Every structure is written in C-alpha cells, then in structure tokens.
Amino acid sequence: MIDPDDAAPDDVGALLGADGPFARELPNFAPRAAQQDMARAVAHAIAERETLIAEAGTGTGKTFAYLVPALLSGERVIVSTGTKALQDQLFFRDLPRVRSVLGSRVKTALLKGRANYLCLYRLDQTVRDGGSLDPAQSHQLAAIRQWSARTRHGDRMELAEVPEESPLWPRATSTPENCLGAECPFFDDCYVIKARREAQDADLVVVNHHLLFADLALKQEGFGEILPGAQAFILDEAHQVPELAGQFFSQSVSARQLSELGQDALTECSGITGAIGLLLEPVEALQEALKKLRAAMEALPARGPFAELDSRAVVRDGLRDLVELVATLSDQLASQADRSRGFANVYERSLSLSERLERVVEGQAGEARGVDVRWYELFPRGFAIHATPLDLAAPLRAMRERTQAAWIHTSATLSVGGDFGHFARQLGLEDPQTLSLESPFDYVRQALCYLPPGLPDPAARDYTDQVIEAVLPVLEASNGRAFLLFTSHRALRRAADLLRSRVPWPLFVQGEAPRHRLLEEFRASGHGVLLGAASFWEGVDVAGEALSVVVIDKLPFAAPDDPVLVARLEALEQAGINPFMGWQVPSAAIALKQGAGRLIRDVHDRGVLVLCDPRLLGKGYGKLFLASLPPMPRTREVIDVRAFFAQAQTG
Structure with missing residues (x-):
C-alpha cells in the first residue's frame, strides 16, 4: 500500500510513469507525460486548496490523473461527473482499478439523486393500486417487486429489463415533495437514507453534477445538506457546469x-x-x-x-x-x-x-x-x-467560498483558442491555476479535416440539401461508418429523409429509438450512418472502424430564442462588451470541440472531420473556431478524402 505521506505532488506523477505500479500491473497501460503533469497539478491544488482549470485532450487519461491524487490526498473529496452513465463507469470500473493498484483502503461511496432509488413506500402504494395498470406495466411492476426482494442498494440501474423511461419508475421512486421522511413506515429500510449515510461516512464520494448543484443550492437556501463537507471538489466534464448551475439557481x-x-x-x-x-x-x-x-x-x-x-x-x-x-x-x-x-x-x-x-x-x-x-x-x-x-458568477463564487475547499474543473473542452477566459468568467473564477494538456493522439497522421467548397450561407432554405450533396462522396469513400451532427432537429429530420433513398448503409436516427440502443446497433452494424442533434454532440464514444467520419452541418451557435441568453447578451452590450465575440463565439467554439471530439477516441482510430459551415473560412471569427480544434491537416478537395481512406485500406 502507498502511504499518502510518501505521495507528494512530484511523486504522484511518478506513480503513473513508466516505472510506476500502473505500468507494472495494468495490461495495456501507456504512460503519458500529460497524465503525469495533470496528476501533479491536481495533487498540488488539493494540498493548497486552490482553484484549478485543467483542459485535458482526448486520450490524456484524465480520470486516473485526478483519482490517484484524490485517493492519496488524505482529504475528503467529492468527484462529480456529467451524467449517471459516466458516474457508474467511474465508480464501478475506473475507481476499483486505481484503488487496487494503489492498495488503497480509502472508503468510497456512490450517491445519486433520490429518483434513482427504489422507494418501498411508493412501490407498496402502487402494488395496492395495481388494478389501474395495463398488461405491459403490470409485467414491469412484477419485475420491480421481484428485484426489490434481492437488491442491496435499490439503484434503478441494476434492473435493465424495466426501461429508464417506463411510467412505472415515478410510481416506485420518491421526490423531495412526496417523501414522508422519518415518518415513513419503511424508513429503516430506505435506500436513499442508506446511500446518504454511506456518503457521509466515505472519504471519496462519486456524484453527478445534477446532484452536486441540487445539494449546494439547497445548502444555500438553508435546508441542510445531502453531501458531506469536503476539502476538494473535482468536476469532470466541467464544460457542462455553467448551464447546469443556471438550472439549479433558478x-x-x-x-x-x-x-x-x-x-x-x-x-x-x-x-x-x-x-x-x-x-x-x-x-x-x-x-x-x-x-x-x-x-x-x-x-x-x-x-x-x-x-x-x-x-x-x-x-x-x-x-x-x-x-x-x-x-x-x-x-x-x-x-x-x-x-x-x-x-x-x-x-x-x-x-x-x-x-x-x-x-x-x-x-x-x-x-x-x-x-x-x-x-x-x-x-x-x-x-x-x-x-x-442573469449573472451566475456571483452565486457560484459565494458557494465556493463557503466550502473553503479546492475546486478542480476538468474536461477536454474548456478553452477557446487556448484561452480559458470565457469559462472562468461564467463561473466567477478569479485568477485560477490553469493547465492545458494536448491529446497524445497523432492528429496529423490519424485525421483529416475536410471543408467542402461551394456551400451556400447556412441561412439558405436548401442548406441541408446542399450539405447532404457535399457529404455523399465522403460517405462513399468511407463506406458509411459516419456520424452526422446537426444543430437543429428540423435539419436532422430533413437529412434523414434525403439519405433514406440515397444510401445503401443502415441509418440510425435520433428519436427513432432510445439513445443507448441506437449507439449499440450503430457499433454492431459496422457500416452504419448515425444522425444526431443536441445531446449527441457529447458523450458518444465509438472507438474503432465503426466510426470513421464525423460531419457537422453548422457552427453550433445557441438558439436565438433562448430568453436567458438574449438577456445576457443585452447585459454584456450595456457593459461595453461585444456580446457576439465575448459570449456567442466562445460558447459555440467549445460546443464545436465537443462534436469534433467524437472522431478520434484511441491511438488506432483514423477518420475525417467534415465541417460544412462556409463561415469557418468566410468570416474573421472562423479562425478562432479552427484554432480551437486539434491540429489536423485541412483540405477543400474531396480527392484528398478518397486518398485518406484508400491509404487506410492499403496500409
């Protein structure tokens, strides 16, 4: 077992080095200098109670880079992720590996929002009222009852046969409004209470951003706290934080x-x-x-x-x-x-x-x-x-000051052209430590960026039709294996209609099946074409040949009908700041980086990024978008795309 006293910031990096225990004990572990640098920075931030922004390019191995110093810090640490799926992956896959290599006996806990846990009282009520259910729901209720007799944690994630969107779940879980608290007849067996007690006793707690901000917002309102007080908060997928914070301070x-x-x-x-x-x-x-x-x-x-x-x-x-x-x-x-x-x-x-x-x-x-x-x-x-x-910086700053803790924000997409100013301003981070770590992937060899010539202004009525015409030769060169990302659902539907009669590959269209099933079937198809919008811009991880092309139809500027955005832009203008360059462009550049990040997921991937928006080359601000992307060669010639894929077949 590694003694925390022996793991000073300088030594933390060495643990992840070529002569360290991870290289010795984990198959296929590749030591990366960027990962070691990040581990040292996180260890220092925790020890000194600093605020750190760490942008780590895809493939850096940022999860290990923050888990190693967190487990060795001797402090109570909250790790927060973007989604429940990432939360489960972190707790059930990554954390056990790191603990095993370190020989760590640190107590860890997983905590989700109450809607993820079975409520025995609500289940009992639903069973009593079972006559109002249709046959499919009756079958699902029977499955939930059988599972309730054997589950230890009551986490819905354990019961895959009842879909997440089933109308039965709201009737078998509780909300803050309908929970009876200590007066509940099932209080002693309550899974929410058990999970919270485990979290209170743990040294490292894995949560998601929704729960973290719900709890911190509640603390601000004086209702008490779910999460234990911590000396360090590590926010993975931190690019999601500004939007989520807006929801919870509303x-x-x-x-x-x-x-x-x-x-x-x-x-x-x-x-x-x-x-x-x-x-x-x-x-x-x-x-x-x-x-x-x-x-x-x-x-x-x-x-x-x-x-x-x-x-x-x-x-x-x-x-x-x-x-x-x-x-x-x-x-x-x-x-x-x-x-x-x-x-x-x-x-x-x-x-x-x-x-x-x-x-x-x-x-x-x-x-x-x-x-x-x-x-x-x-x-x-x-x-x-x-x-x-209107301004989230003030409540977020006050929240952090109350914790007197280290705050570490990490993601692959936090800077715009190497500048962290936009992210820091949104969160009210004053003079944070910053760290920018390049991806270890060889984008010059592994990727090509294609900017199709001749496309009209994105506001043109037939723009999506023209995009599909420009993309078809790329799909032919790649033999499908593509992910098409759209900035609107209308464009997505139009593209799907156009492609159905024009391509021989299976189409997987967002909205026609649950997200997880679309992704599974797309991976399994080998030559499919996946069409997505909104939530598909991030969190889609398809390594290998099943995904060799990512197409982005337009620069992802936020919808102009968002009343909060409109008010923010007006306030910036009144403060003498250009709202387009000061807010809209940086936000869209970060979103574009997320979408482009779907292409290269490991050292063996090769692929073409197709950016259709002519404003990238026709407008001055286009340079900022291009400067924010990984350093891959660019072309305007489809012949280069064909050569890229031909080289893969002969290589």
Whole structure:
C-alpha cells in the first residue's frame, strides 16, 4: 500500500510513469507525460486548496490523473461527473482499478439523486393500486417487486429489463415533495437514507453534477445538506457546469407540479372524515385554472421572455388567479396538516410552491440573487415558468467560498483558442491555476479535416440539401461508418429523409429509438450512418472502424430564442462588451470541440472531420473556431478524402 505521506505532488506523477505500479500491473497501460503533469497539478491544488482549470485532450487519461491524487490526498473529496452513465463507469470500473493498484483502503461511496432509488413506500402504494395498470406495466411492476426482494442498494440501474423511461419508475421512486421522511413506515429500510449515510461516512464520494448543484443550492437556501463537507471538489466534464448551475439557481414552477399537488391532496383525503368536502372544490378550481391557462398560451412560441405572458391580458390574469388559488389551497391544507403525515407533507409542498409561484409571477428576485431573467416554456399539455439569475458568477463564487475547499474543473473542452477566459468568467473564477494538456493522439497522421467548397450561407432554405450533396462522396469513400451532427432537429429530420433513398448503409436516427440502443446497433452494424442533434454532440464514444467520419452541418451557435441568453447578451452590450465575440463565439467554439471530439477516441482510430459551415473560412471569427480544434491537416478537395481512406485500406 502507498502511504499518502510518501505521495507528494512530484511523486504522484511518478506513480503513473513508466516505472510506476500502473505500468507494472495494468495490461495495456501507456504512460503519458500529460497524465503525469495533470496528476501533479491536481495533487498540488488539493494540498493548497486552490482553484484549478485543467483542459485535458482526448486520450490524456484524465480520470486516473485526478483519482490517484484524490485517493492519496488524505482529504475528503467529492468527484462529480456529467451524467449517471459516466458516474457508474467511474465508480464501478475506473475507481476499483486505481484503488487496487494503489492498495488503497480509502472508503468510497456512490450517491445519486433520490429518483434513482427504489422507494418501498411508493412501490407498496402502487402494488395496492395495481388494478389501474395495463398488461405491459403490470409485467414491469412484477419485475420491480421481484428485484426489490434481492437488491442491496435499490439503484434503478441494476434492473435493465424495466426501461429508464417506463411510467412505472415515478410510481416506485420518491421526490423531495412526496417523501414522508422519518415518518415513513419503511424508513429503516430506505435506500436513499442508506446511500446518504454511506456518503457521509466515505472519504471519496462519486456524484453527478445534477446532484452536486441540487445539494449546494439547497445548502444555500438553508435546508441542510445531502453531501458531506469536503476539502476538494473535482468536476469532470466541467464544460457542462455553467448551464447546469443556471438550472439549479433558478426558481421554477410547472403546471405538472401544481396538478400533482392537487391530486396528492385528494389522495390523502381517503379515510379522513370531512377532508374531501373541504378540499375537492379548491383542487378542482386549481385543475380547471391550469387547463384554461395552458389553452390561453396555445398561440405563444414554445418558449420566450415573461413579458410575452404579461402582454396578453388573459394569460396575465390567469397567472394572478393561479397565485390566489394555490394560496387558498395552502390555507385549506393548513387545517388538515396535523391529521396525517401525508397531509403534513402536502401542506409543506403547497407552501413552497405558493411562495415560488408568487416570486416568479411578481418578479421578486431577492437581494442575494441579483437580477433575474423571467421566462416560460410550453409542453404539449403543460407549461413552466422560471426566474434565472442573469449573472451566475456571483452565486457560484459565494458557494465556493463557503466550502473553503479546492475546486478542480476538468474536461477536454474548456478553452477557446487556448484561452480559458470565457469559462472562468461564467463561473466567477478569479485568477485560477490553469493547465492545458494536448491529446497524445497523432492528429496529423490519424485525421483529416475536410471543408467542402461551394456551400451556400447556412441561412439558405436548401442548406441541408446542399450539405447532404457535399457529404455523399465522403460517405462513399468511407463506406458509411459516419456520424452526422446537426444543430437543429428540423435539419436532422430533413437529412434523414434525403439519405433514406440515397444510401445503401443502415441509418440510425435520433428519436427513432432510445439513445443507448441506437449507439449499440450503430457499433454492431459496422457500416452504419448515425444522425444526431443536441445531446449527441457529447458523450458518444465509438472507438474503432465503426466510426470513421464525423460531419457537422453548422457552427453550433445557441438558439436565438433562448430568453436567458438574449438577456445576457443585452447585459454584456450595456457593459461595453461585444456580446457576439465575448459570449456567442466562445460558447459555440467549445460546443464545436465537443462534436469534433467524437472522431478520434484511441491511438488506432483514423477518420475525417467534415465541417460544412462556409463561415469557418468566410468570416474573421472562423479562425478562432479552427484554432480551437486539434491540429489536423485541412483540405477543400474531396480527392484528398478518397486518398485518406484508400491509404487506410492499403496500409
């Protein structure tokens, strides 16, 4: 076992070197200077409680580079990842390997949000109410019941046969609103409580960004904490943090939350004398008001600034009525709160929702939040209203200062043309330590960047048609094996329609099957063409020959209908900063790096990156995008693409 006292920052790098234990004990482990440099920087940041931004190119091995110093630090460390899938990979695959090589006895724990754990009380309720289920759901409920008798951790991830999107899961898991807490009859066997206790006792806890920010936001509100206090926070996939932080420092209320509040209030009336007579009328009035309000919003865009709602008298009046109806329901629930633990819970929810609703509708930001951007979004049968802080830097800075801990942010995509200023500004990081580590991949030999000539302006009506025409010769040269990324779902659908009748390879189109299944089938096909947008720009990891081409249709500028973005850009302009070059270009450059990063995933990969947007060469800011990409040769000639793939076949 390696003694933490012997693992000073300089020595941490040596552990990952050619003469270290990882090279000796792990098959196929390749020592990398960049990985060793990052490990030293992370060890130093933890020891000195510093803030570090570490950009590590694909293939650096950043997971080991932060796990080794974290386990040897002797400090309590929270490691946060971008998704639950990455969280599981880190905890069940990477962490055991590193612990084994180090001989580490550090206590570790995995902690997810409560919706990932089976709730025995909710399951019991659903079983009792089983008559309302269709045959498929009855089968899934039986599977959940059988699993509940043998699971140790109650983590939904263990039960693959019930799909993640099954409507049964919300009925067999809890939310902060419907959890009965210590008064629950199943409290002693609660999986959420067990997972939290393990996290409280552990020295290294693996979480995801959603949970981390939910907890830190709760701490800020004074509700207590889920996660233990830590001396270091390591945020992997840190490029996702600005957007997620915006969600968690927002105040939001949805029609669904209010409707469920009413339904749950009526459910609690069962067996309680006089309750239904008191609550039926206010609940029915609330449900009717929600329907009328959603109908009044029908002609509005899918999302927009709150001023759009205020400008329509019927919507404005409907929101004011809603505030009063929720306050009335809350008053009625107060008289029932001491009659059952369920009623007490529903009453607490009604107070919270009533306060939030009034705050968003009336635009009361509160001193600590600064200026809020109020906005709305519509869903097929509902809506949500939000108040998001215009400047996230201030609450994030205050949050970090309270922790008095090291904060380490790492990702393959944090800088723009080598500059970390945009990322640091978004998070309010002042004078952080920075580290930029090049990928060990040989992009000059392994990759080619093709910029098709003759494409029209991306705003042209037939732009997607022209993109497909330009891409077809590339697909022929690569024999499929391609991933086409689009900046809009409309362009994605148009491209899919055009390709169906024109290519002999199997097409895998986002939205036609769950993401994980599309990726599995694409890998297995060998020559497939995968089309994706939005979430497919990152987290897609297909090493080997199944993926040899990545096509990007346009520069991924954020949607101009995002009301929070519009308000931020206006504020930047008022502060004398060019919002396009100061915000929109850097954000899009980081997103482009994410998409381009899908191409080369290991030292044996070879592939062509096709960037279709003519603004890359026609506009001055195009140079900044190109400078942010890995150093691969560029061409405008399709003959070079054919030669690249012909060389692979003869090599």
